[in-house]
Amino acid sequence: MTNPQMPYPRPIATVDLVIVALTEAGLEVLLTRRDIEPYAGEWALPGGWIHIDKDIDLEAAACRVLREKTGVETPYLEQLETFGSAGRDPRGWSISVSYVSLIATNQMRLPAAEHRTDVAWTAVTDDTVAVPLSFDHAKIVKSALTRLRNKVEYSTLPVHLLPSGFTLTELQAVYERILGRRIDKSAFRKRIAEVDFVEPVFGEMRRASNRPAQIYRVKAGRSTILFDRTL
Amino acid sequence: MTNPQMPYPRPIATVDLVIVALTEAGLEVLLTRRDIEPYAGEWALPGGWIHIDKDIDLEAAACRVLREKTGVETPYLEQLETFGSAGRDPRGWSISVSYVSLIATNQMRLPAAEHRTDVAWTAVTDDTVAVPLSFDHAKIVKSALTRLRNKVEYSTLPVHLLPSGFTLTELQAVYERILGRRIDKSAFRKRIAEVDFVEPVFGEMRRASNRPAQIYRVKAGRSTILFDRTL
DNA sequence: GTAATAGTGTCTATCAGACACTATTCA
DNA sequence: TGAATAGTGTCTGATAGACACTATTAC
Numbered sequence: 001m002t003n004p005q006m007p008y009p010r011p012i013a014t015v016d017l018v019i020v021a022l023t024e025a026g027l028e029v030l031l032t033r034r035d036i037e038p039y040a041g042e043w044a045l046p047g048g049w050i051h052i053d054k055d056i057d058l059e060a061a062a063c064r065v066l067r068e069k070t071g072v073e074t075p076y077l078e079q080l081e082t083f084g085s086a087g088r089d090p091r092g093w094s095i096s097v098s099y100v101s102l103i104a105t106n107q108m109r110l111p112a113a114e115h116r117t118d119v120a121w122t123a124v125t126d127d128t129v130a131v132p133l134s135f136d137h138a139k140i141v142k143s144a145l146t147r148l149r150n151k152v153e154y155s156t157l158p159v160h161l162l163p164s165g166f167t168l169t170e171l172q173a174v175y176e177r178i179l180g181r182r183i184d185k186s187a188f189r190k191r192i193a194e195v196d197f198v199e200p201v202f203g204e205m206r207r208a209s210n211r212p213a214q215i216y217r218v219k220a221g222r223s224t225i226l227f228d229r230t231l
Numbered sequence: 232m233t234n235p236q237m238p239y240p241r242p243i244a245t246v247d248l249v250i251v252a253l254t255e256a257g258l259e260v261l262l263t264r265r266d267i268e269p270y271a272g273e274w275a276l277p278g279g280w281i282h283i284d285k286d287i288d289l290e291a292a293a294c295r296v297l298r299e300k301t302g303v304e305t306p307y308l309e310q311l312e313t314f315g316s317a318g319r320d321p322r323g324w325s326i327s328v329s330y331v332s333l334i335a336t337n338q339m340r341l342p343a344a345e346h347r348t349d350v351a352w353t354a355v356t357d358d359t360v361a362v363p364l365s366f367d368h369a370k371i372v373k374s375a376l377t378r379l380r381n382k383v384e385y386s387t388l389p390v391h392l393l394p395s396g397f398t399l400t401e402l403q404a405v406y407e408r409i410l411g412r413r414i415d416k417s418a419f420r421k422r423i424a425e426v427d428f429v430e431p432v433f434g435e436m437r438r439a440s441n442r443p444a445q446i447y448r449v450k451a452g453r454s455t456i457l458f459d460r461t462l
Numbered sequence: 463g464t465a466a467t468a469g470t471g472t473c474t475a476t477c478a479g480a481c482a483c484t485a486t487t488c489a
Numbered sequence: 490t491g492a493a494t495a496g497t498g499t500c501t502g503a504t505a506g507a508c509a510c511t512a513t514t515a516c
Contacts, residue, residue, distance in 0.1 A: 086283065441468075478503090479500105
């Protein structure tokens with residue numbers, strides 16, 4: 001604000017995504033292998049420069065990155081935190097606006113993912129991935145998973161990790177796996193009924209060699225509801 | 232990521248602060264009058280360009296702005312949300328990393344504030360200030376106050392709006408004014424005792440023509456504790 | 463004493479979680 | 490029929506809030 005029209009040198013500006021899915025192995029995060037310096041050949045979060053000629057806003061930039069890396073169009077996408085400092089990128093002062101995206105297990109198929117070595121789902125343990133990450137991306141991953149874990153306690157967020165039709169037992173299992181503890185079936189169902197965000201799909205049942213389970217779907221426009229208290 | 236070394240044009244990058252204090256009138260936000268175009272002469276949130284030669288990181292930039300505008304050194308400062316789009320600033324694609332800062336009432340004295348017409352505390356009603364704001368700053372204010380209100384429900388955040396010594400009745404009053412509802416004295420004190428974040432300052436009492444009240448201070452390092460359930 | 467607020471104790475309606483029970487399918 | 494899981498009902502310990510009571514000062 002001191003010298004009105006002096007053009008300050010601008011920092012680098014990127015968006016980076018923590019794309020999360022849940023598989024049999026647990027929570028997994030999508031990583032890409034960098035093809036250019038710095039950190040060429042190493043793993044990093046999918047991300048990219050903000051294209052001021054193409055992206056209308058930050059969320060559009062994040063959506064574009066998501067589309068480019070996964071082919072998925074409109075899953076759950078939430079702004080996380082913005083990291084910016086002189087040292088986090090060797091190319092200079094840089095800002096990374098980070099987003100968390102949750103992907104349903106059945107949407108995880110990457111375009112031609114089988115033959116690519118530059119994109120990989122990587123398991124998460126203790127809010128950390130097993131491979132070293134470029135830049136401060138390990139910090140971003142930790143922040144994302146902390147946020148996820150906290151928010152799961154008081155929201156319906158885990159539905160985004162399931163396909164559009166699911167049973168209540170499946171939904172409960174997602175909560176339990178993210179929180180790392182067992183939840184009472186009765187208490188869980190009371191809470192879910194209370195917030196009134198799913199409805200049964202009449203006639204559709206999950207069948208096995210036991211009593212079939214009702215399949216539910218999210219009510220229109222109620223995909224992310226906050227509880228007034230903790231689970 | 233398509234063309235490696237092509238230097239993408241960079242967006243403008245700023246930090247903007249929602250500096251909040253609580254007075255007899257209620258919640259107030261610090262505004263500054265812009266002295267340059269665009270929006271010259273109009274009110275805006277205190278903020279400024281990120282100086283990539285002086286600011287080591289985003290928080291340092293926010294602290295610098297806070298210091299420049301209020302003279303206050305280290306109050307509560309929390310990153311809020313990042314706004315970025317092609318249209319929010321007429322000068323071009325711009326990013327604003329926004330922060331919320333809470334200031335104790337006794338630290339509100341601005342340097343020579345009495346004679347300045349370019350800085351003002353402004354009352355908030357319905358998460359909105361009475362004057363029109365430049366850019367998308369009204370949206371930032373709304374976001375900040377929504378966050379504040381939510382977080383007050385399950386955290387000890389309101390202490391930052393009080394001086395370092397305070398009575399429990401005063402603390403309760405802060406909660407009540409932000410939440411806009413009465414809280415039971417007994418329940419409130421039980422909760423505060425439970426999270427164990429304040430301690431009595433022995434011998435110091437708030438005196439009036441009635442029973443004196445014990446003065447408390449925040450225990451070292453416990454200034455922001457989250458409750459495991461809502462108030 | 464009175465006024466006024468600080469601070470504590472008790473009671474109750476509510477509810478989350480524990481647990482057990484019933485229901486419904488396949489084999 | 491038995492195995493297995495779906496789904497519901499009941500009971501209880503914990504507790505938030507309502508409310509009343511005691512405590513301590515100035516005047």
